[in-house]
Amino acid sequence: MTFMDVMDMRSVGAGQLSPDGTQVVYTVGIPHWKSGKVFTDLFVADTSSGAIRQMTFTREKNETAPQWARDGRHFGFLSDRDGTQQVYFLALAGGEARKLTEAKEGVHAFAFSRDGRWLVFSAGKAEERQLSLVDLSSEELTVTALPKHATPVRDFSLSEDSQRIYFTSPDRIDKDDLKRKEKKFDVRLAEPEQAPVHLWSLDLKDKPEKRWTEGAAITLLGFQLSKDGHWASYRALPALRHPGDITQEAASLHLLDLGTGQSRCVLERQAQFSAFSPDGQWLAYEAPEQPGRLRNGKLWVQPTAGGAAKNLLAGRDFSAAQASWSEDSRTLYTTVAQGVDQHLFSLSVADGTLRQLTHEIGVLAGTYNPEARAFLLSQTQPRKPLDYVVFKADQAGQPGSWVQVSRANPQVAKLALGHTETLRWKSLDGVEVEGLLIKPLRFEPGRNYPLIVQLHGGPAAADMNTFQGRYVTYPHIYAAAGYLVFQPNYRGSTNYGEAFTRAIGGNFLRLSYADIMSGVDALIAQGLADPDRMGMMGWSAGGHLSSWTLTQTNRFKAISTGAGAVNWLSMYAESDVQSVREFYLGGKPYEAWDNFVNESALKFIKQAQTPTLIHVGEADQRVPKPQSDELYMALKQLGVPVEYLVYPGMPHGLTEPRYQLVKMVAEFNWFEKWIQGQKTWFDWKVLLETLPEDADSKAESPGSAAARRR
Numbered sequence: 001m002t003f004m005d006v007m008d009m010r011s012v013g014a015g016q017l018s019p020d021g022t023q024v025v026y027t028v029g030i031p032h033w034k035s036g037k038v039f040t041d042l043f044v045a046d047t048s049s050g051a052i053r054q055m056t057f058t059r060e061k062n063e064t065a066p067q068w069a070r071d072g073r074h075f076g077f078l079s080d081r082d083g084t085q086q087v088y089f090l091a092l093a094g095g096e097a098r099k100l101t102e103a104k105e106g107v108h109a110f111a112f113s114r115d116g117r118w119l120v121f122s123a124g125k126a127e128e129r130q131l132s133l134v135d136l137s138s139e140e141l142t143v144t145a146l147p148k149h150a151t152p153v154r155d156f157s158l159s160e161d162s163q164r165i166y167f168t169s170p171d172r173i174d175k176d177d178l179k180r181k182e183k184k185f186d187v188r189l190a191e192p193e194q195a196p197v198h199l200w201s202l203d204l205k206d207k208p209e210k211r212w213t214e215g216a217a218i219t220l221l222g223f224q225l226s227k228d229g230h231w232a233s234y235r236a237l238p239a240l241r242h243p244g245d246i247t248q249e250a251a252s253l254h255l256l257d258l259g260t261g262q263s264r265c266v267l268e269r270q271a272q273f274s275a276f277s278p279d280g281q282w283l284a285y286e287a288p289e290q291p292g293r294l295r296n297g298k299l300w301v302q303p304t305a306g307g308a309a310k311n312l313l314a315g316r317d318f319s320a321a322q323a324s325w326s327e328d329s330r331t332l333y334t335t336v337a338q339g340v341d342q343h344l345f346s347l348s349v350a351d352g353t354l355r356q357l358t359h360e361i362g363v364l365a366g367t368y369n370p371e372a373r374a375f376l377l378s379q380t381q382p383r384k385p386l387d388y389v390v391f392k393a394d395q396a397g398q399p400g401s402w403v404q405v406s407r408a409n410p411q412v413a414k415l416a417l418g419h420t421e422t423l424r425w426k427s428l429d430g431v432e433v434e435g436l437l438i439k440p441l442r443f444e445p446g447r448n449y450p451l452i453v454q455l456h457g458g459p460a461a462a463d464m465n466t467f468q469g470r471y472v473t474y475p476h477i478y479a480a481a482g483y484l485v486f487q488p489n490y491r492g493s494t495n496y497g498e499a500f501t502r503a504i505g506g507n508f509l510r511l512s513y514a515d516i517m518s519g520v521d522a523l524i525a526q527g528l529a530d531p532d533r534m535g536m537m538g539w540s541a542g543g544h545l546s547s548w549t550l551t552q553t554n555r556f557k558a559i560s561t562g563a564g565a566v567n568w569l570s571m572y573a574e575s576d577v578q579s580v581r582e583f584y585l586g587g588k589p590y591e592a593w594d595n596f597v598n599e600s601a602l603k604f605i606k607q608a609q610t611p612t613l614i615h616v617g618e619a620d621q622r623v624p625k626p627q628s629d630e631l632y633m634a635l636k637q638l639g640v641p642v643e644y645l646v647y648p649g650m651p652h653g654l655t656e657p658r659y660q661l662v663k664m665v666a667e668f669n670w671f672e673k674w675i676q677g678q679k680t681w682f683d684w685k686v687l688l689e690t691l692p693e694d695a696d697s698k699a700e701s702p703g704s705a706a707a708r709r710r
Helices: 003-007 175-182 410-414 475-480 498-502 508-525 541-552 568-574 579-585 593-598 601-607 625-638 657-676 684-689 702-709
Strands: 011-017 023-032 037-046 052-054 063-068 074-079 086-091 107-112 118-123 130-135 143-145 156-158 164-170 197-203 209-211 218-225 231-238 252-257 263-267 274-276 282-287 298-303 331-338 341-348 354-356 363-369 374-381 384-391 420-426 432-438 449-455 484-489 529-539 558-562 612-617 642-647
Touching: 003 657, 011 063, 011 374, 011 384, 023 063, 023 384, 037 063, 063 107, 074 107, 086 107, 107 156, 118 156, 156 218, 164 218, 218 274, 231 274, 231 282, 252 282, 263 282, 298 331, 331 363, 420 508, 432 475, 432 508, 449 475, 449 508, 449 541, 449 657, 475 484, 475 657, 484 508, 508 529, 508 541, 529 541, 529 657, 541 558, 541 601, 558 657, 568 579, 568 593, 568 625, 601 625, 612 625, 612 657, 625 642, 642 657, 657 684
Parallel strands: 197 218, 341 363, 449 484, 449 529, 529 558, 558 612, 612 642
Antiparallel strands: 011 023, 023 037, 037 052, 063 074, 074 086, 107 118, 118 130, 130 143, 156 164, 164 197, 197 209, 218 231, 231 252, 252 263, 274 282, 282 298, 331 341, 341 354, 363 374, 374 384, 420 432, 432 484
C-alpha cells in the first residue's frame, strides 16, 4: 500500500432502500486529485443479486441526497451539474435525469410525500429560505411557491397522510444584521443573541399556517413525526442570551399531541436520538441512567398515551446510541460496539430481552427499514473497506446470505496488507487493556521489529477492526516498510464499559499514559518490539498524549504530534468547547488550577529530548494553533530537534488532499530518519515522486514505491 493508494480510496454513503426493498441507491465519493476535492456519483444495486449500476457520470460535480419516489421506479437527488444545486428525477431504468427545480439560490433539501403526488423543497439563502411544491401527478411537473413564512424555514417534514408540512423557523430575523453584512461591515460579536426556533405547520389544501410551540425559554433542535399522524417529538435547548454557555447535554425531549396541541416533557436533559414505533404507541429514545458526561447511553421506550418510560438496557454496561423499529413495533434493532468489534442486536420492547444477531469480526452500522423489511448496513473489516450489505431479519446470523450491494474499492484486494490482531495486556494497576497490533509484511516469529505507537483521538473513541486507509491512520504503509503498528485503546476509550471511559475524569493524561506504556512493555517482553527503535504518533487527543509522552520519557526515538494541547490553562479559553475540559480536568481552570497545570505537558517540557514533528490546521477551533506554537517555541528554545507543519485554512481535521498527503509523507519520513537512520526527513522531490504522472490517473507512478521506502 502506497500513499497514493490511501489518497485514492473511495467512500460510500447516503444509502437508501427502495420502498419494496428490491433496490438500494447510494453515493460513491470519488477523489479528484487535480481539484483537491471528492466528487460524488450515484449507484443503484439489486438487493437480491447484488448487481451494481452506476447511474450518474458527472465529471467534477456532485450528486447527493438520493431519495426514492413512492413508486420505487424513480428517485430524486440533488446535483450542482448546472451550477447551483437543484433537484433531479431519474428513472431506475436509466436515461437522462429530469431537472425538477430552477431555484435561483439553489435547493437546500427536498422530500417526497407518502401519497407520491408531491415533492417539497426548501430553497434560497439561509436567511431567506422558503418552501415550494412540485406536483408530480402532472406531466408538466408544475412548481408552486408555498405561502411565504415570516422568517426563514429550517428543517421540514411531510405528514404521513401527505396533507401537511411541518417545519421549524426562528421567531425573528435581524434585518439590520443582514443589511450590515451586505454593506461589508464584518465586525463580529462573540456569541450574538439567537432568536428561539419553533415548530409550525402548513396545510397543503387551504394553505393556513399553524404554530405548535412557542416561548422565549426554549429553542428547537429538531423534530420527528409519528406515522399514525397523532404525535410529534422534538428536542429543545434553553434559549439563552449566550448560546455558547450551554451544550447538547442540556437538550430536553418533548412529546407533542397533534390532536390537542398539548406537549409534555419526556426527558429534561441529555436527550439524543428518538424514533416513533410504526404503530405510534411508543417513542424510543437514548439517554443515560444518570446525568454526567460519558455515561452509557441506554435505550428507553415511552408510551405515547402516557405512563412510565422503560429502560430496556438497565444493568447492561454498554451504550446504544441509535435504534430502528421492526414493522410490528415489538422489537428495536441496534448496533453495539464491544471492544474492537461492533455487532447487531435485537431488543424486545415487552421484556427487554437482548439477543446478539451477528458475531462477525469488524464493524456493522446502520438501520432496519420496516417498510422494505430489510437491513441496510455498512460493514468494514481489517482487510475490507466499508461497503453496504443488505439482508432480512431472519438472515442476520447467516453472513453467507448477506448481499453486498456496493464495491467502492475493489483495488484493495490486490494490495499486500499487514495482519491485524487483537492484543490484551495488564496495565500498571492490574486493569486489562485492549488494542490492535498490525504486523509487518513478511512477519517472522522470533524477530523483533521497529514499533510505531499510533494513538486515536477522542479520547472517547476506540480503534476497531475496520479497514484503515486514511491520512490519520495508515498502518499498512508502515507494515510494508517493516514496522509493527500498535493502537492501544487506553483508559478513556469507549466500548469497554462506563467506568473505563470515565476513569480519566480528573486524571486526564496520566492513567492513559500508563495504559499505553504498559502495552509497549508487553510487546517488548514478547520479543515483538525493538525497544531501541520506537516512535509515537497521534492527532487531537492522540496529539495531547503524544506531547505528554514527549515530556515523560525518552524511550521513543521520534514523535509526531498533531492538533494537540500542551497548556490546559490557555487551551480552555482558546477552544470552542469547555465542558469536556472541565470533566477531564476537574472543573474550570480557576477552580482546579493545580490540576490544569499538572496535566499540561508544558510544565514538564524541560525533560523533553525526543525529536518531534508538530502538525496543526491554521483554522483549528477545537485545538487552536497557539497550542502548537507553544510547543514549538519551547522545544526550539530548549534545543530539541523539532519541525513544525502548519496547514493553511484547515480546521481540526485536514480536508485538502494535498495537505493530507504532506502529513503522511512528512510523518513517515520523520520516523524513517530518526528510527531507521535515513539521512533526510522531508524533501519536496520525494513527495512529488509519490504522485501519478497524470494528476487524474489512479495508477501509481514508478517513483511511488521508492518514495514510500525512503
